[in-house]
Amino acid sequence: MAEVALRNIKKIYTDNETNKHRKSLFRKREEAGEKRSYNLQVTDEGVVAVQEFNLDIKDKEFIVLVGPSGCGKSTTLRMIAGLEEITSGELYIDGKLVNNVEPKDRDIAMVFQSYALYPHMTVYDNMAYSLKIKKVPKDEIDRKVREAAEILDITQYLDRKPKALSGGQRQRVAIGRAIVRNPKVLLMDEPLSNLDAKLRNQMRSELIKLRKRINTTFVYVTHDQVEAMTLGDRIVVMKDGYIQQIGTPQEVFDHPANMFVSGFIGTPQMNYFDGRLTVRDGRYFVETKGYEVELAEDKQARLKEHNVEEQEVTLGIRPEHLFITNKGIKGNVDVSELMGSSLHLHMTVGDSDVIIIVPTEGAKIDYSGRELEIGFNGKVAHVFSKKDQHNLEY
Amino acid sequence: MKKDLNKSAGIKLFISRVVVYGILIFLSFLCLFFFYLMFVNASRSNAQLQAGFTLIPGGNALKNFVNAWHDTNISIPIGMKNSFIVASLSAILTSYFSALTAYGTYVYDFRFKKVIHLFILAIMMIPSQVSAVGFIQLAFKYHLTNKLWMLIIPSIAAPSVYFYMRQYLEATLPLEMVEAARIDGSNEFKIFNQIVLPIMKPAIAVQMIFSFVGSWNNYFMPALLLNDIQKKTVPVMIATLRSADFTKFDMGKVYMLMVMAILPVMVIYVILSKSIIKGVTSGSVKG
Numbered sequence: 022m023a024e025v026a027l028r029n030i031k032k033i034y035t036d037n038e039t040n041k042h043r044k045s046l047f048r049k050r051e052e053a054g055e056k057r058s059y060n061l062q063v064t065d066e067g068v069v070a071v072q073e074f075n076l077d078i079k080d081k082e083f084i085v086l087v088g089p090s091g092c093g094k095s096t097t098l099r100m101i102a103g104l105e106e107i108t109s110g111e112l113y114i115d116g117k118l119v120n121n122v123e124p125k126d127r128d129i130a131m132v133f134q135s136y137a138l139y140p141h142m143t144v145y146d147n148m149a150y151s152l153k154i155k156k157v158p159k160d161e162i163d164r165k166v167r168e169a170a171e172i173l174d175i176t177q178y179l180d181r182k183p184k185a186l187s188g189g190q191r192q193r194v195a196i197g198r199a200i201v202r203n204p205k206v207l208l209m210d211e212p213l214s215n216l217d218a219k220l221r222n223q224m225r226s227e228l229i230k231l232r233k234r235i236n237t238t239f240v241y242v243t244h245d246q247v248e249a250m251t252l253g254d255r256i257v258v259m260k261d262g263y264i265q266q267i268g269t270p271q272e273v274f275d276h277p278a279n280m281f282v283s284g285f286i287g288t289p290q291m292n293y294f295d296g297r298l299t300v301r302d303g304r305y306f307v308e309t310k311g312y313e314v315e316l317a318e319d320k321q322a323r324l325k326e327h328n329v330e331e332q333e334v335t336l337g338i339r340p341e342h343l344f345i346t347n348k349g350i351k352g353n354v355d356v357s358e359l360m361g362s363s364l365h366l367h368m369t370v371g372d373s374d375v376i377i378i379v380p381t382e383g384a385k386i387d388y389s390g391r392e393l394e395i396g397f398n399g400k401v402a403h404v405f406s407k408k409d410q411h412n413l414e415y
Numbered sequence: 416m417k418k419d420l421n422k423s424a425g426i427k428l429f430i431s432r433v434v435v436y437g438i439l440i441f442l443s444f445l446c447l448f449f450f451y452l453m454f455v456n457a458s459r460s461n462a463q464l465q466a467g468f469t470l471i472p473g474g475n476a477l478k479n480f481v482n483a484w485h486d487t488n489i490s491i492p493i494g495m496k497n498s499f500i501v502a503s504l505s506a507i508l509t510s511y512f513s514a515l516t517a518y519g520t521y522v523y524d525f526r527f528k529k530v531i532h533l534f535i536l537a538i539m540m541i542p543s544q545v546s547a548v549g550f551i552q553l554a555f556k557y558h559l560t561n562k563l564w565m566l567i568i569p570s571i572a573a574p575s576v577y578f579y580m581r582q583y584l585e586a587t588l589p590l591e592m593v594e595a596a597r598i599d600g601s602n603e604f605k606i607f608n609q610i611v612l613p614i615m616k617p618a619i620a621v622q623m624i625f626s627f628v629g630s631w632n633n634y635f636m637p638a639l640l641l642n643d644i645q646k647k648t649v650p651v652m653i654a655t656l657r658s659a660d661f662t663k664f665d666m667g668k669v670y671m672l673m674v675m676a677i678l679p680v681m682v683i684y685v686i687l688s689k690s691i692i693k694g695v696t697s698g699s700v701k702g
Contacts (some may be wrong), residue, residue, distance in 0.1 A: 124594075138596070141613040
């Protein structure tokens with residue numbers, strides 16, 4: 022029920038004792054030439070976790086922050102919650118600057134990865150706690166708690182302690198605790214990652230249903246791209262403290278801004294080929310390993326718009342967009358995985374690994390060990406700059 | 416052949432059990448025998464006690480009790496009351512404030528946090544007898560002797576209790592829970608009192624028992640600070656009886672007073688033994 026705006030948000034973990042230790046660790050590793058697991062910037066002020074973060078979250082929008090661990094997504098969420106100080110930049114909730122407002126006065130609720138339920142209280146008391154603090158009248162608390170319990174289907178557990186609940190039920194209680202307050206913004210920090218795969222799928226669809234029932238703004242953090250794609254109105258892909266791309270799931274999937282986004286969103290991962298972008302008679306062609314296609318019209322237009330010149334590029338093609346053909350790129354099938362309705366073929370093409378998805382169509386062909394030729398068409402080829410890995414169309 | 420193997424394994428098991436039980440019985444005997452002896456002695460007269468020791472209870476228990484009760488140098492009800500006030504107040508305050516300190520250094524980030532933590536732990540290494548000298552001088556200089564709160568207040572600062580609480584917190588309190596409470600709108604003190612304290616209940620129970628017993632049995636400080644009969648605690652009174660002049664010295668009376676002194680502690684242990692065991696092992700295994 023509120024808009025959230027983040028303006029040029031930056032977070033530096035400053036020099037308190039723990040971070041001094043972290044910083045020296047980073048430096049030592051750097052000096053030793055060791056490749057860091059993630060490229061957080063180390064400055065004299067400290068370790069930069071998030072920077073240049075600009076985002077306008079619309080009222081009642083479901084925003085998903087997604088990225089690998091250490092990309093700053095949780096830090097961003099915690100800054101919105103007020104659990105982490107904002108080093109610089111401005112955070113507005115409902116048009117009000119809240120940089121220095123206590124979490125309790127921001128009218129937000131948060132669901133934690135570990136649920137963080139109060140173990141000594143019953144489910145009812147866990148859910149009622151925030152209302153009790155606000156000194157809401159007892160009968161109203163009762164009404165609200167029961168209403169939320171109804172929505173989440175946990176009415177029969179209201180008298181139990183969290184210890185007596187399963188993981189999925191605890192997760193519901195944690196969500197219930199957040200929604201009883203009718204918060205302006207509901208923050209969720211990887212709420213499903215402690216659940217097993219089956220339960221996760223189930224809870225995911227329930228979150229979609231829940232979202233329709235409670236009208237509020239959601240900010241959801243996950244490292245799981247499937248969750249991001251299925252839940253978000255828009256997703257924000259992050260890496261190393263920077264936003265890589267903001268867009269609807271479809272936009273991010275179809276038009277990834279750079280190689281990182283293209284690789285992060287979509288399973289199995291996108292395949293990459295070294296190739297060349299050529300221009301003939303004002304038309305753009307891509308070529309790799311002797312296989313050449315003309316790019317589709319929309320891509321032609323966008324490349325033209327940016328005056329892209331001939332150059333060496335990285336071609337990105339999703340596994341489902343590669344097909345078997347007579348005249349294409351030669352490769353050997355190493356492993357063939359039957360996924361039910363389709364086959365995933367793991368191939369070696371030149372010196373790179375390629376995955377291609379082919380429909381099984383009833384006939385079970387054993388591809389393993391065979392030499393195949395694969396191809397793609399001009400609609401699905403993504404062209405990335407060799408220099409800075411950004412998508413040349415944008 | 417197989418039967419033989421079974422047989423020898425059975426014998427081995429039997430022998431090892433005999434050894435283990437033997438050791439356990441011996442240790443139990445060491446622990447319990449002196450309690451038994453104290454009860455026996457409390458029921459014997461001074462003359463019988465002088466004559467030598469026996470394992471058979473005598474018939475003088477009631478007389479010893481009456482003698483102890485009416486001794487003019489001491490007053491059992493007052494001693495019990497004083498001991499109870501000192502022990503219970505210092506148990507409650509010690510565990511509450513140690514938990515609060517532990518919570519402070521665990522949850523909050525501030526400058527010199529580590530230094531403070533280490534400083535508190537370093538105090539553990541200083542025996543109380545060392546700091547007692549200065550403390551007693553201070554008490555005499557400002558005429559603070561014969562005041563029970565002089566025993567209670569200093570006991571609040573208990574590094575070992577703090578350390579225990581801190582370890583317990585590290586094992587049981589996720590910081591996310593504190594953050595959740597903050598978002599729920601709780602202020603910092605409420606978070607501690609309503610969320611953290613209940614979670615720490617087992618640890619607090621254990622430390623309260625230990626510090627209650629420690630304070631109840633404490634002789635050193637009270638003996639130095641208290642000489643007014645109205646303010647003496649039970650252990651000081653036992654010492655008073657023991658040092659009474661030779662003609663009035665009655666061992667039976669002293670033993671009876673000792674029995675009365677340890678009875679409350681024994682009752683506490685019997686009632687709370689389950690939670691003591693739970694508390695001692697908790698934190699070691701993360702549930």
